Amino acid sequence: MNTPTSFCLLFDCDGTLVDSEVLLAEVMGDILPEFHLPFSAQQYMDEFRGVRFQTIVQTLESRFQTLGKDEFFTLEAGMRARMETRMRAELVAIPGMSDALELLSSHPKAVVSNGPEPKIRCALESTHLGHHFADRLFSAYTLNVWKPDPELYRKAASAMGYAPHECVVIDDAAVGVEAGLAAGMHVIHLNHFPNEEVTPAGAIGIHHANELPTAIARLTAQVAV
Structure with missing residues (x-):
């Protein structure tokens, strides 16, 4: 089994990595x-x-x-x-996301999106984030399953070689947060609208990408106890 320090990070694309x-x-x-x-x-x-x-x-x-x-x-x-x-x-990256990804460079990462793969690639190319993920891109259109169905995140985790509890989903949208929780994964909700949206029970709410490395570190410490 992978150790907690090797959490696999599964990122949504639109609204999470890029401001699309x-x-x-x-x-x-x-x-x-x-x-x-x-x-x-x-x-x-x-x-x-x-x-x-x-x-x-x-x-x-x-x-x-x-x-x-x-x-x-x-x-x-x-x-x-x-x-x-x-x-x-x-298109630009979500503020603070580029720096956050650099700080999380030791973690395996993938993009898991409801969008088609050409759109994911276009987003990563346009914002110069692609080197963080290489070809670890999982599109609902390719796998034929869409969030909020948790199977999209489960298939991505399996392809990456991780069990659900060894993964952290980072998603800004309700459908993605719901999918991650239902998949049995740790979930970080990048809540851009804290005055309008409530982070569901079981998920960790953050309001800015620069909070992400600390949230991952805390999760790692909690699991290691």
């Missing part, structure tokens, strides 16, 4: 109404952060009107293309 949520919200707020699905950027931030795109569209279809199959594929392709353009031009 507002960009994604704006892209969705622009393109969804073009397909007669009323939507706003604020609605994404309030209701759908971290949720699979298809699930968002299906929810809107239930409220307004159903898209044809070809329309959905056109919509998704358009959203992905616009998002990549915005990411390559504007």
